[in-house]
Amino acid sequence: MRIKNWDIFIFVIVYHLLLVVLAPFAIRDFSWTAFWIFFVTNCIGGLSITVGYHRLFSHKTYSAHPFFETVILLTSTLAFQWSAYAWSHDHRKHHNHVDTELDPYSIKKGFWYAHMLWLFDYDRTIDKSVVADLEQNPRVMFQHKHFLALTWIINLAILGVACIWLSPLTALFYSFVLRVFTVHHSTWFINSLAHTWGSKTYAKELTAVDNAVLAVLTFGEGYHNYHHAFANDYRNGIRWWHFDPTKWIVWSASKLGMVKNLKKVDRIRLQKILVKKDKQMILERLNEESGSTAGNLATKLNELAHAFDTKASLLNRKYAESRKTSKSKSEKKLIRVEIKHLQQELAAIWKAWIATTRIAGRLFQLSHAH
Numbered sequence: 001m002r003i004k005n006w007d008i009f010i011f012v013i014v015y016h017l018l019l020v021v022l023a024p025f026a027i028r029d030f031s032w033t034a035f036w037i038f039f040v041t042n043c044i045g046g047l048s049i050t051v052g053y054h055r056l057f058s059h060k061t062y063s064a065h066p067f068f069e070t071v072i073l074l075t076s077t078l079a080f081q082w083s084a085y086a087w088s089h090d091h092r093k094h095h096n097h098v099d100t101e102l103d104p105y106s107i108k109k110g111f112w113y114a115h116m117l118w119l120f121d122y123d124r125t126i127d128k129s130v131v132a133d134l135e136q137n138p139r140v141m142f143q144h145k146h147f148l149a150l151t152w153i154i155n156l157a158i159l160g161v162a163c164i165w166l167s168p169l170t171a172l173f174y175s176f177v178l179r180v181f182t183v184h185h186s187t188w189f190i191n192s193l194a195h196t197w198g199s200k201t202y203a204k205e206l207t208a209v210d211n212a213v214l215a216v217l218t219f220g221e222g223y224h225n226y227h228h229a230f231a232n233d234y235r236n237g238i239r240w241w242h243f244d245p246t247k248w249i250v251w252s253a254s255k256l257g258m259v260k261n262l263k264k265v266d267r268i269r270l271q272k273i274l275v276k277k278d279k280q281m282i283l284e285r286l287n288e289e290s291g292s293t294a295g296n297l298a299t300k301l302n303e304l305a306h307a308f309d310t311k312a313s314l315l316n317r318k319y320a321e322s323r324k325t326s327k328s329k330s331e332k333k334l335i336r337v338e339i340k341h342l343q344q345e346l347a348a349i350w351k352a353w354i355a356t357t358r359i360a361g362r363l364f365q366l367s368h369a370h
């Protein structure tokens with residue numbers, strides 16, 4: 001690695017040094033005011049990246065009112081991650097070329113490269129064809145053009161406000177240095193840890209993983225395997241209990257009329273895609289294995305996949321029927337009972353499917369180890 005981006009390099013080194021040098025003073029002068037200044041600016045900065053840069057501008061998983069966009073484009077300067085335009089460019093390249101040479105933060109180049117070292121040597125020229133849609137957005141282009149000025153004005157203003165309650169050095173630590181440190185590493189974890197440590201359910205061929213602990217550290221972005229498989233879903237954690245504050249904010253904003261057109265993959269479609277994809281992948285691998293276990297597994301997988309497909313299509317037909325207004329009340333009641341049965345059957349097949357794919361996974365591991 002050769003350092004090309006000296007400005008980023010110096011900035012990162014300086015704030016890490018400041019963090020260490022100022023820590024003794026900051027610990028001595030700790031107050032709850034200082035903590036809240038840190039915590040609130042940390043959440044605003046981090047969430048601006050996940051809600052705005054990531055799910056809105058990079059992936060267009062929902063559309064937002066110009067006012068909402070403007071707020072995000074201003075508050076995201078607390079995160080020091082360059083403009084939404086440049087960020088989305090790099091991130092789209094990451095998705096399009098994940099785990100290859102063209103991925104700007106490829107985990108294949110090592111954990112620390114994906115985490116932060118890539119920032120110091122990556123090529124900052126922007127391929128306009130990757131972000132042609134964003135070029136049409138005057139707010140995004142304004143932020144891109146005046147990014148440094150906006151960033152310093154807003155951050156110095158926050159520092160100034162913090163100085164009302166805190167001594168200048170403590171204010172510098174809590175309202176700036178510590179926040180930049182936590183927001184940066186939180187985002188960086190998504191490129192390093194979320195491509196290393198966790199489980200793969202949705203896109204087993206990729207390095208991206210799902211990890212609930214990481215979701216807590218990254219405002220909900222830890223469900224990264226799902227995200228790489230279905231990047232146009234506004235959610236990363238798809239279950240209601242999955243910790244994904246970014247999803248909750250987008251959903252709440254939609255209830256307030258600030259954002260709309262929230263895109264999501266419905267569960268049956270998602271499971272259907274997974275069954276098709278995993279069946280193909282596992283059968284290919286099973287072909288390489290010998291013995292009766294592999295043969296039995298292949299038969300079981302084929303049977304389950306067929307059963308899932310049949311029941312899912314039937315269920316979808318029943319959903320469509322239940323929406324028809326021509327049906328009488330008693331007919332609709334009957335359809336609802338049928339739907340319930342089908343849902344239960346489908347859930348049981350899905351459970352058996354997951355169990356069978358796990359057995360296949362263990363078999364591959366065993367044969368790999370020998």
Ligand SMILES: [Zn+2]
Nearest residue numbers: 091095227231
């Ligand atoms: Zn993404």
Ligand SMILES: [Zn+2]
Nearest residue numbers: 190191208224
């Ligand atoms: Zn990724």
